[in-house]
Amino acid sequence: MDAQPTKLRIEPLLWLLFSAGGVVAAFLIPIHLLILGIAGPLGLTKATEYASASAFLSFPLVRLYLFVLCSLPLFHAAHRIRYTLYDGLQIKHLNEVIAACCYGGAVVGTVIAGYLLWNFV
């Protein structure tokens, strides 16, 4: 019944990005979110001032770290959200639109993060 199936080229890459993003998100995001979003605003820890934050960003390694922290988890989320919409809401006929929006969003976020980190003075 099946003709020779077409070789999938993009799925392995998307899955690798998803996995890498999952690892980065699992190890790094909890502590970052705890400090940035909860401990800092509640005053449990000293919120980073502009001057010291800028000093942090002067290190290229920090910029690279932040780029990875922003970019890979976005692809992880895009992949999972795409499959959740596909399976959860059973809107298969919108498959290409969903994929474009999800991965497109991840690409946009990556580009914005890269631009901001590259150009920060």
Add this chain to the structure above:
Amino acid sequence: MADTIKLEVSRYSPETDAAPHLQSFEVPFRKDWVVLDALNYIKDKQDGSLTYRWSCRMGICGSCGMLVNGEPKLTCATFLADYAPEPIRVEPLRNFPVIRDLVIAMNDFMRKLQKMKPWLIRKEEKPVSEGEYLQTPDELEAFKQYSMCINCMLCYAACPVYGLDPLFSGPAAIALAQRYNLDSRDQGSKDRFPVLSQHDAIWGCTFVGECTRVCPKHVDPAGAIQQYKLTAALDWAKSVLMPWGGK
């Protein structure tokens, strides 16, 4: 304990019914009885028209898979005592068309198993005079777990992806493909790759993990699928980064 227990069994007669409905039966409660014993009692003594599959009654043939209180189980391995005194609801396996009562159509499942080329593929067969293909215990261990599948389809009943997408190859089929891919005697990984690396095969799986949880033989199809995803992804990466590699 009470000496009877109530079974609510799904009945569907295509001649007369538009949809399945539950019918209640009181069966004797014996400590050592399983759900299959109760079904046999109903068919023997109360309603001979009850239709269901069973065979070995010892958890090896894979015939008696049904939903017991919504959970995919082998009815020959599910004790009444674990549910008494509450009533037990017995329904046909989820995600399959119902032919009658508790019997489902397995054509799709059989077709998907065959699609995986579940046989040893060799570039060249050894002549019989040269003897058997030898295998060390370690080589056997590499795939033995995936060879334990009894084709009971409980994993398909548990898999939400299969329910949502009937084209999905499913846990047992992909685990079966891995059973052959990991067999040291097999040389057919490349032949199975185009079948496996598809939207409706490994890439459709979202690692819900229900298949592994319900498997009565501890095959761990979810693990097999994720491991193959990694294999396929690394193969792809190698083909992109080092395209000069000989096939």
Add this chain to the structure above:
Amino acid sequence: MKSAAVTPPYTLNHPRWYRKRVSTYWWLQRWEYLRFVLREISSVFVAWFVVLTIAQLYAMSRGSEAYNTFLDFLKNPFIIAFNIISFLFVVYHSITWFNLSARAMSIRVGGKKVPGFMISGPNFVAWLIISAVIGWLLLRA
């Protein structure tokens, strides 16, 4: 012998199979499916964190005034509440991720398969150590 979309009349040799439609709320029908969907939804909160970080970078690029406005935004009680929920989901992602990745790997040592908890255990420990190190680095400023 597929059942047609329009139910055919019953004939002796072609019984009408019953196909149940999968409900849009299939994921509410069993605890296991709900836990799965919650795990997947944690990715939305992962994305939210990245949005926050990008917003922080953008605010910094506009100068200290904009940055302080961003810090005030973070102090909004609704935002704090949402971030607490996000934190719980993000932690849920980490826990489920380490357990999943242990099951996805088949590591054999001396012919025997390494049990899952020996793979996820070190991951959890590494998670705690890395978090402590990063926390210390972030708060040093």
